[in-house]
Amino acid sequence: MRVDENQLEGINKEHLSLHDDTYNFLGNMLSKQGKDVDGILKKLADFQVAIPSWALGAGGTRFGRFGFQGEPSTLEQKIDDVGILHKLTQTAGAISLHIPWDVPSDYKAIKEVAASHDIIFDAVNSNTFQDQKNAKESYKFGSLSNINKASRDQAIAHNIDVINIGDKLGSKSLTIWLADGSNFPGQSNFQHVLQNTEDSVKEIYKALPEDWKMFIEYKPYEPNFYSTVIQDWGTSFMLANACGDKAYSLVDLGHHLPNTNIEQIVSTLMMKGKLGGFHFNDSKYGDDDVTVGSIKPYSLFLIFNSLVYGMENNPQNPYPAWMIDASHNIKDPLEDLIQSLEAIQEAYAKALLIDQDQLAAAQKDNDVVKCQEILQNAYRTDVRPLIEKARISRGGAINPIETYRALKVRQGLIKERGINSVASGL
Numbered sequence: 001m002r003v004d005e006n007q008l009e010g011i012n013k014e015h016l017s018l019h020d021d022t023y024n025f026l027g028n029m030l031s032k033q034g035k036d037v038d039g040i041l042k043k044l045a046d047f048q049v050a051i052p053s054w055a056l057g058a059g060g061t062r063f064g065r066f067g068f069q070g071e072p073s074t075l076e077q078k079i080d081d082v083g084i085l086h087k088l089t090q091t092a093g094a095i096s097l098h099i100p101w102d103v104p105s106d107y108k109a110i111k112e113v114a115a116s117h118d119i120i121f122d123a124v125n126s127n128t129f130q131d132q133k134n135a136k137e138s139y140k141f142g143s144l145s146n147i148n149k150a151s152r153d154q155a156i157a158h159n160i161d162v163i164n165i166g167d168k169l170g171s172k173s174l175t176i177w178l179a180d181g182s183n184f185p186g187q188s189n190f191q192h193v194l195q196n197t198e199d200s201v202k203e204i205y206k207a208l209p210e211d212w213k214m215f216i217e218y219k220p221y222e223p224n225f226y227s228t229v230i231q232d233w234g235t236s237f238m239l240a241n242a243c244g245d246k247a248y249s250l251v252d253l254g255h256h257l258p259n260t261n262i263e264q265i266v267s268t269l270m271m272k273g274k275l276g277g278f279h280f281n282d283s284k285y286g287d288d289d290v291t292v293g294s295i296k297p298y299s300l301f302l303i304f305n306s307l308v309y310g311m312e313n314n315p316q317n318p319y320p321a322w323m324i325d326a327s328h329n330i331k332d333p334l335e336d337l338i339q340s341l342e343a344i345q346e347a348y349a350k351a352l353l354i355d356q357d358q359l360a361a362a363q364k365d366n367d368v369v370k371c372q373e374i375l376q377n378a379y380r381t382d383v384r385p386l387i388e389k390a391r392i393s394r395g396g397a398i399n400p401i402e403t404y405r406a407l408k409v410r411q412g413l414i415k416e417r418g419i420n421s422v423a424s425g426l
Contacts, residue, residue, distance in 0.1 A: 001080060001412045003087040008397055011406050015398045023385040030353070037386075040352045044390035049280070049344055050094035050122035050323040051337060053102045056081045057423020059289070059327030068333060070413030071423040075102045076113050078423070081413075083117030085334060088403055090396035091341045094122040096323050097169070099162045100132060101424045107168045122173070123215060123277060123321050124166035128155040129179035129223065142180040144200035145193040145229045152200050160207045167209060173321060174208070175250060175277060176201065177217040181224030181231075193229050198242050205243040215250035215277040215321065216240050220257050222287055233265045240274055248276025248318070252325055253303075254287040255279075262299070263306040270310030270317045278307070279325035280344055289327040291336050293343025300343065301379050304351035312356070332410055338400045342387065349383035 027037050056078045058068040072078040078095070085092040095114065104110040114121065128143035136154065141147070143155035163174050178197065182188040205214055218236040219228055230236055233249055240247040249269050256262060269275035282288070282295045293300055310317060322344075328336040354374060362370035388398050397403035404410075 001084065001409070001416055003084055003407060003409070005395075007407055008087070008403060011403050012392060012398050019385065019388050019392075019398050023389050026382070026385045034355075035353060040349065040386060041390050041393065043352060044345060044349055044387060045090070045394055047091060047345065047348060048093035048322070049091055049341060050096040050321065051082045051085060051092050052096045052098060052125070052323060052325060053078045054098045054423070055324065055326060055328065055337065056333055057328075058333060059329050066329065067422055068328075069419040069421075070410055070415075070417050071333075071421045072413075073417065073421045073423060075104060075110060077417065078102065079110070079113050079117060079119060081334060082119055084404075084409060085337055085341070086117060086119060087395075088397045088400040089338060089341045090391050090394040091345060092337070093118060094120050096122040096125060096175075097166070097171075098125045098127060099158075099165055100127060103165060104169070111169060121166065121169040121171040122323065123175045124162050124169075124171050124173070125175045125177070126159045126162045128158060129177070139179075142188075142193065142196075142229070144176075144178055145180040145188075145197040147192070147196070152196060156200050156203045159204045163204075163207055163209070163212070167212075172211060173213040173215060173276070174204070175215045175217060176204070177219070177250075178230050179219075179223050179228075181221075181228035182226045183224050184226055188227065190227065194235070197229050198239055201239055201247070202243055205247055208246055212246060213276055213318065213321075214240075214243065214247045216247060217250040217252060217255065217277075217279075219252070219255040219287065233269065237269065237272070237274055240276075248274050250277035250279065251275065252279035252281070252287075253292075253300075254281045254283045254289050254325070258285065263303045266303060266306040267310065270306070270314045273314065273316035273318075275310070275317055275320055277321040277323065279323050280340060281324065281326040289325065291326060291331070291343070292324065292340035293347065294339070297343065297347065298379060300347040301350050302375070304347045305354055305375065308348070308351040308354070309356060334409065335401060335404060338404060342400065345387045345390075346383055349386050350378050350381060353378040353381055353383070 030037050057071040072081050082092055082095045128139055131138050137151040146152050208214055216236045216239050218230045218232055220231050221228055236249040240249055280292045282290050282292050284295050324340050359374050
């Protein structure tokens with residue numbers, strides 16, 4: 001299924017007059033404040049976020065999964081769904097595959113499907129947190145960290161296979177998220193499992209093509225509840241340094257203990273040139289993986305302030321790979337992803353409004369009140385007209401959710417795929 005261009009334009013026309021009024025008001029106000037409105041619009045229009053292939057179906061909990069009708073059951077259908085998101089938002093220009101859930105059977109055909117939607121293949125993700133069918137070794141007690149060398153070798157080989165799959169698709173990076181850890185005190189020797197992990201990621205690193213990057217993700221707990229081998233950004237940073245210049249840390253918003261200062265982590269990694277990827281979601285308690293911006297939008301804005309500063313002032317750090325990593329337990333997955341994309345763009349736009357020179361001057365003067373006012377004035381600005389302008393400049397929808405519903409996209413997907421289709425993945 002594809003979005004009908006004529007219908008999209010018709011829906012946009014219904015909202016164009018109000019959009020023009022709100023955009024002209026905001027644009028004039030920002031121009032009088034000395035903001036480079038055209039520059040901000042270009043950055044918003046260029047900003048693209050990858051959609052993970054597994055997130056296009058309904059997610060689940062530890063206790064159950066409640067499917068959503070019309071889910072994509074093939075990789076082609078998943079790419080089609082990302083195509084719908086991208087057409088409406090003009091922000092979802094990449095898909096991130098999770099292997100072995102989404103191994104192409106025909107690489108040429110899959111690349112053609114993606115190209116027809118103007119979508120590229122972002123980072124490929126390995127999976128050593130589950131035992132795969134017919135696998136000789138088990139990951140019950142770890143994969144890259146396992147005390148059993150055969151299990152480690154199997155996990156290393158899988159990651160190298162994932163690199164080869166991604167290389168055929170034009171991907172340029174591998175993401176490693178390690179679920180390895182322990183559930184009880186004394187179960188593991190912390191030094192031994194960390195050394196095994198370092199040795200394993202070094203072997204994977206050797207297989208990277210010259211123009212590739214490797215992202216090492218971290219998480220303080222879950223699925224193990226006493227220890228996780230790569231439990232924080234410092235351990236990820238250490239492993240990346242041990243591997244070499246093409247290895248980086250990956251920050252996931254949900255992979256932190258409550259009230260962790262994530263913007264400080266981002267700043268430190270970018271200063272050291274080691275922030276490679278960033279996964280968006282939101283949470284109340286832990287790794288809740290809910291819609292971006294639905295719970296802590298101000299924290300997201302503060303994180304984007306650090307990201308924007310780093311992108312402008314840390315040339316030693318590569319441009320980060322952006323991805324949404326959320327679980328759509330009760331919402332229509334596509335609507336949830338649209339809401340996340342809008343929240344990301346909103347936080348980014350507000351961060352772009354911050355006058356960094358003015359903020360630096362206030363910091364130099366230790367004017368704490370002024371510092372807060374600069375941040376909150378940007379945060380309180382309704383930037384939605386800017387985001388709408390950036391979208392329609394690329395042919396997207398003024399209001400993606402409303403357009404999605406007006407076009408009856410989900411009903412069309414159900415008609416095309418049936419009510420019992422199930423997406424591969426979690």
